[in-house]
Amino acid sequence: EVQLVESGGGLVQPGGSLRLSCAASGFTFSSYWMTWVRQAPGKGLEWVANIKQDGSEKFYVDSVKGRFTISRDSAKNSLYLQMNSLRAEDTAVYYCARGVVEMEQHGCGYWGQGTLVTVSS
Amino acid sequence: SYELTQPPSVSVSPGQTARITCSGDALTKQYAYWYQQKPGQAPVLVIYKDNERPSGIPERFSGSSSGTTVTLTISGVQAEDEADYYCQSADRSGTYEVFGGGTKLTVL
Numbered sequence: 001e002v003q004l005v006e007s008g009g010g011l012v013q014p015g016g017s018l019r020l021s022c023a024a025s026g027f028t029f030s031s032y033w034m035t036w037v038r039q040a041p042g043k044g045l046e047w048v049a050n051i052k053q054d055g056s057e058k059f060y061v062d063s064v065k066g067r068f069t070i071s072r073d074s075a076k077n078s079l080y081l082q083m084n085s086l087r088a089e090d091t092a093v094y095y096c097a098r099g100v101v102e103m104e105q106h107g108c109g110y111w112g113q114g115t116l117v118t119v120s121s
Numbered sequence: 122s123y124e125l126t127q128p129p130s131v132s133v134s135p136g137q138t139a140r141i142t143c144s145g146d147a148l149t150k151q152y153a154y155w156y157q158q159k160p161g162q163a164p165v166l167v168i169y170k171d172n173e174r175p176s177g178i179p180e181r182f183s184g185s186s187s188g189t190t191v192t193l194t195i196s197g198v199q200a201e202d203e204a205d206y207y208c209q210s211a212d213r214s215g216t217y218e219v220f221g222g223g224t225k226l227t228v229l
Contacts (some may be wrong), residue, residue: 035218037164044223045156045164045207059216062122100154100169106211106218107154109175111163 002026002110004096009115016086016119022079022096022112029077030054033099035108036070036081038092038117048094049081053103063089086119093117123147123212125221132227139195141224143208146189153191154209155184157202158223164207168193195226203228 008020020036035050049060049070058070069082079096093116097108125145133139143153153171156164166175168184171191181196191210195202208221 037220044205045158045209045220047209047218047220050218059218061217095163100166100175105215106152107166107169107209108156108164109166109169111165113163 002098004098004110004112006094006096006112006115009094009117011118011120012086013121014087014119017082017084018086018117020081020083020094020096020115020117024077024079024096024098027098028102029072030074031102033103033105034070034072034079035097035099036079037095037097037108037111038090039095039114040089040092043092046092050105051079052105083117086117088119091117091119123217123219125208125210125219127206127208127221127224129222130225130227132229133195133198134229135200136197139198139202139226141193141195141206141208141226142190143192143210143221144190145210145219145221147213148186148189148191148210150213151211151215153184153186155182155193156207156209157204158207159204167206198226198228200228202226 036048093114096112100107100109155168158164171186172184
């Protein structure tokens with residue numbers, strides 16, 4: 001059974017940092033693109049970043065470029081999102097998601113339950 | 122930046138057919154993906170690569186593509202289908218991904 005479990009969310013002040021983690025199990029982690037998606041309270045889904053199976057390619061939405069870094073550790077079957085210089089508009093539930101098909105970049109076949117990040121003073 | 126456009130809401134009676142559209146210039150080149158999200162829950166993939174259905178998704182869910190518009194069709198809508206539906210695709214280069222604004226499906 002595919003499982004994705006996010007952790008690391010919480011309350012942080014504007015300008016602060018937070019590192020989200022996603023523990024993956026039930027599939028061959030090193031065969032899939034992985035993605036972070038966020039959803040602000042009462043709003044729609046927003047794609048944040050994704051990373052290739054071997055970590056060699058990473059892409060970000062413009063609003064987080066230079067502030068967020070996506071990474072992965074295949075030895076630990078884990079995905080990460082380092083978030084720096086956080087802003088109030090980064091407040092959202094952050095979801096970790098796995099690709100649909102092995103080796104293919106697009107789409108989210110499985111999702112975690114999400115972790116809430118609140119940026120507020 | 123690239124955008125996908127969905128109607129904010131669609132209403133249908135039980136047993137009828139619901140159609141939710143998603144428009145974007147790059148949809149002639151990039152596949153679309155559809156997700157169902159119920160309140161308080163994570164999204165669930167219901168259609169991938171325009172018209173493929175993941176295992177476990179009921180046959181009443183189907184997808185189609187025509188030009189710059191893709192459509193999610195739910196035949197014989199049931200009360201449990203009431204949810205928000207989002208389309209997703211990539212820009213023309215295939216580098217950046219985007220979600221549509223979402224469509225709230227109401228089962229009358």
